Amino acid sequence: MNKGRRKFLGYLLKGTAGSLYWMLPLPIKVPLQIPGLGEEEKYDPEAHEFVFMVDINRCIGCGSCCVADKREYQVPDGQYRTWVERYLITVDGEVFVDSPKGALEGYPEPRKVEKPVRDAFFVPKLCNMCEEPACVQVCPVGATFKTDDGFVLIDYKRCIGCAYCVQACPYGVRYIHKKKRTADKCTWCYHRVRRGLLPACVNACPTGARKFGDLRDPDSEVSKILRSSEPLFVLKPDMGTFPRLKYLHLRQEVI
Amino acid sequence: MSERPNRTHAKRIVLGLILLIVLGAVVRSLLVPDDFGNHGSLFYKFYRKGAIQDELSRSPRHLTNASCESCHPWEYQLQSHSKHRTLSCEFCHGPWADHVNAQGQVIGALPNPTDKQAIKALCLRCHNRAIRARPRDPKVIKTVLLPDHLRQKHVREDHACDQCHLVHAPLYYINQMKAIWQNLLKGATGE
DSSP states (O other), rough: OOOHHHHHHHHHHTTTTTEEEEEEOOOOOOOOOSSTSSSSSEOOGGGGGGEEEEEEOOOOOHHHHHHHHHHHTTTTTTSSSSSEEEEETTTTOEEEEEEEEGGTTOSSSSOOOOSSSEEEEEEEEEOOSSSSSHHHHHHHSSSSSOTSOOOEEEEETTTOOOOOOOHHHOOOOEETTTTTTTOOOOOOHHHHHTTTTOOHHHHHHHSSSSSEOOOOOOOSHHHHHHHHHHOOEOOOGGGOOOOOOOEEEEOOOOO | OOOOOHHHHHHHHHHHHHHHHHHHHHHHHSSSTTTEESSSSSTTTEEHHHHHHHHHOOOOSSTTTHHTTTTTTTHHHHHHHHHGGOOOOOHHHHHHHHHOOOOOOOOOOOOOOOHHHHHHHHHHHHBBTTTTTTTTTTTTTOOHHHHHHHTTTOOOOOOGGGTSSOSSTTHHHHHHHHHHHHHHHHHHHHH
C-alpha cells in the first residue's frame, strides 16, 4: 500500500516534472507572507521572478538575520551563509571594513578609528542569485543550477566538493560545508518561499532593511521600489553576472 | 613484396577504443540519474530535476510571529501593539522547530533570557549608540549611550533594561506611569 503510494507519487512528480509542482505542507497553519504563494494548488515557476533588496540606510547591524539564518540551516560555527559588514569611511577616503564573527553576536564593540569618520554604515551580504552565475558555469558535475524562478541552488547529492565554485563566485558566498563536505550557500530560503513564507532573515529583520518579493506582482514592495526613483545598485557590476540581489543607497566604496 | 603489412597493433587500438567507449557509456548510464539533463537552457539549467524536490523537502525551522499567537496570546498582543512589533519572537526565544513538532506537540522549552547580562546584550544589539554606523537619517531606531542613559534617568548604573522597560512592549510601563502622573497632576490642580 505504502510502496504503491510512493511509486504513484514518484510517477506523479516525474509526470509533472515539466514545470508544475504540488502545494507544499507546512507544520501548522499560519497566515502566509508572500501573496499568491503556498495557497495555489499548482506552482508555475515561470510565472514568478523573485528579487531580494537590501536597504543600506535601514540596516542597524543587529545581526538578527545572521542568527536566524544559522538556526534555520544549523550552519556550523565559523561558516556563514549570510553576514553583515561594517564600513567606516574617514574624511580622507580611507575605508575600514570589519565583521566580527560575521555579526552573529551583532556589533558589541565600537571600532576605534583615529581619524574623523565621514560615513559609516552596515552592508549585509548574501547570495546574489546572478542571472549569469559563474558558479554554475564552472561546476564539472552539474551539481549547481538555476531554477526557472531565478534561484541558484545546489544539488547536495551530486556535489563532489571540488570547491571550484567557491573560487569562481565573485561575491565569496560559497563555502565547503564542514559536515556535509559539499559546497553550500545561501538559497534565499527556497523551501520557505515555496511555502509562502519570507526568507528567515527577512522575517527576522526588525527594521525592514531586507526586502524580498515577486517582481511579477505589481503590489509587492520590491516591484514598487523598482518602479520608483530609489537608487538601486548591484555589487561588482563589471563581473557581468547580473545579480538579482539589489542594494538601495549603496556607497561606491562597497565591494 | 605483396606481403600484407601487419596491422594487428592498429586493430588492437581500435578495439580498445571501442571497448572504452562502450564501458564509459555503461558506467555513465549507471551513475547518472534519469532526470539529469537540460531543463530549460544548456548553460545554467543542466541539472537533476529531483534536486529541487530535495531542497523543498527541508521543512522550515522558523515560522512567523503569528504562529506563536495561538498559545501565547498575551505576549503577542503586547508585542504586536508596541514599538517592538517588527521584532521576530524567534530571535530572542529560539526557533519554532525546537519548541513544537509538526503534530503540534510541545517537544522542548525555548530559552527565556532573563538574567541581567543576557537582557543587556540583547537590547544593546540594536540600541547601542556607541556603535557608529547606526543610521540617523532616516531615523530607524532609538539608541542610547548606556551609563549616560541610566544617569539621566536617575537610576543605579547596574540596573538592567527590563527593570524599566517591559521587553515585549518597551514603553508599556512608562506610558502607564505617565498617564497616572497626568491624572495626579489633574487631580492636584482640579482641587
